[in-house]
Amino acid sequence: MKATMNEVKEYILGLIKWLIVSLILGVVCGVVGSAFHHAVDIVTEIRTEYMWIMLFLPLGGLIICAMYSMFKSSGDLSTNRVIEAAKGKEAVPFVMAPLIFVSTVITHLLGGSAGREGAALQLGGSFGNKIAEILKIKKEHIKYVVMAGMSGVFSALFGTPLTAAFFSMEVMVVGSMSYKGIIPCVLTAFVGSMVSEFFGCSGVYYDNVLPCELSFGNIIIVAVVALACALTGMLFCTTIHKTEHLSDKYIPNKYIRGAAGGVVIILLSLIFRTTDYNGAGMNIIDAAISGEARYEAFLIKIIFTAITIASGFKGGEIVPTFFIGSTLGCSLGLIFGFDPSFCASLGFVALFCSVTNCPVASLILSVEVFGGHNIILYAIACAISFCMSGRCSLYSKQEFSEKRYI
Structure with a gap:
């Protein structure tokens, strides 16, 4: 006692x-x-x-x-x-x-x-x-x-x-x-x-994603979007790491690398005639969640972010991940004739899961950002994205305790 x-x-x-x-x-x-x-x-x-x-x-x-x-x-x-x-x-x-x-x-x-x-x-x-x-x-x-x-x-x-x-x-x-x-x-x-x-900082929350029926057809759409996010997550992580490796190899001088990377970003902005891919891109995420996105936006953002990070600029890759996921999801929704806002929210969550390997945090993210009415569909998306994205990660020091594929 x-x-x-x-x-x-x-x-x-x-x-x-x-x-x-x-x-x-x-x-x-x-x-x-x-x-x-x-x-x-x-x-x-x-x-x-x-x-x-x-x-x-x-x-x-x-x-x-x-x-x-x-x-x-x-x-x-x-x-x-x-x-x-x-x-x-x-x-x-x-x-x-x-x-x-x-x-x-x-x-x-x-x-x-x-x-x-x-x-x-x-x-x-x-x-x-x-x-x-x-x-x-x-x-x-x-x-x-x-x-x-x-x-x-x-x-x-x-x-x-x-x-x-x-x-x-x-x-x-x-x-x-x-x-x-x-x-x-x-x-x-x-x-x-x-x-x-x-101190007046507003959190991220979207109330324009409507409840989606839990049906077989909708689950198929969710699975397709989640699989696309898993593959895109692998592409994003690989592009980031390969670009860093190639930059270190061919431009060993960090000062030249930083300046050259800045020049390349400027040239790309001029080529695409837009500043949509500069900065974090929260306005583009907002548009995607509202159902509007350019089909190529997610690929261009991957390129911009990889060059930025490899050149030594700072900030991280998580918000670009949300940009890539939401624009990819919205584009797939428009292609399939499915609710693009819901698909954008799926991409937002599933790509985050794919590149961070954090399915629990990703599911909680879906509830805190989009509400809990589609939680089962988000859970399915997180599960598929997590299992199908291999061992790719944004963080090279992240460890894996077990294999993830089924």
Whole structure:
């Protein structure tokens, strides 16, 4: 009995500890995420109004390269470093936070094709690691604080706290959810979301996707869209990694690579006579969810994003993933004569699942962004996309605990 009471006492004290840590970290992540959210929005508005500013993209590439070269002794400063830290294998240097903040803002200001959720993971991981040091968290528990930081800034930026929490627990090792971090991840995500809402950051939610009947014919359509997303996800991941490899091989000088990549993005924008593929492209995602998309948009976005990331620009690939998935889904809906808005939402969720290998987080994402009325169809899409996309991943440090094909 005494042993049982001691265990209960230990659990209560542990819960109180994580409540305090999560509250502190959630507030910090919410403030940082809000500042980052507004900064990206502001520079996007500036670029949209003064499109000539994109001519400075090569200069932006040089500046970002110079910034990261100053801290090359810190080792790998990417999302892969954060994933390793969340496994307990690495520490996240705090310098990663200001670097990714400033470099992502520069990328969006000058028209690089990148997202912001990858930056959110790096910001959250950096602040999580730093707060763990300040609060003198046990070494074996630091990884949970890093995970919580990832979920906090992700949630603050996107307004999807449950998705953020489960994504942070699921992304490290495919097939092995790190449930020990559930309390700090969930609490930090919700606090971060509330803080960002307080500072005027609106989450992503679409109410124009109508309920779809659960019929055999509709399930076939869902399966086709999901399979297309699995294949496109493999194409996207492969293109990203191959472009990075070829850029490193043939343009070893990072400064030349950054400037050259900026020039190529400018030329492509002139060739296609549009700025639809510059920046994150949230306006194109909105249009796709409303049932409007160009058939070739998803392929062009893959090209723009691969060149941007390979050239050293920052921001991440998650929002481009939403762009690619929603435009692909919408296009398939238009081709099949099926509801393009619903198909766009399927693509949004299924492609995210394909490239991140996080089916649980993807299903939760579908509910938080589109509502729960089509949850069974989204579940089918996530299952097919997850199983059929092989071992492709945006993150090279992501591990696989088992094979995925049926």
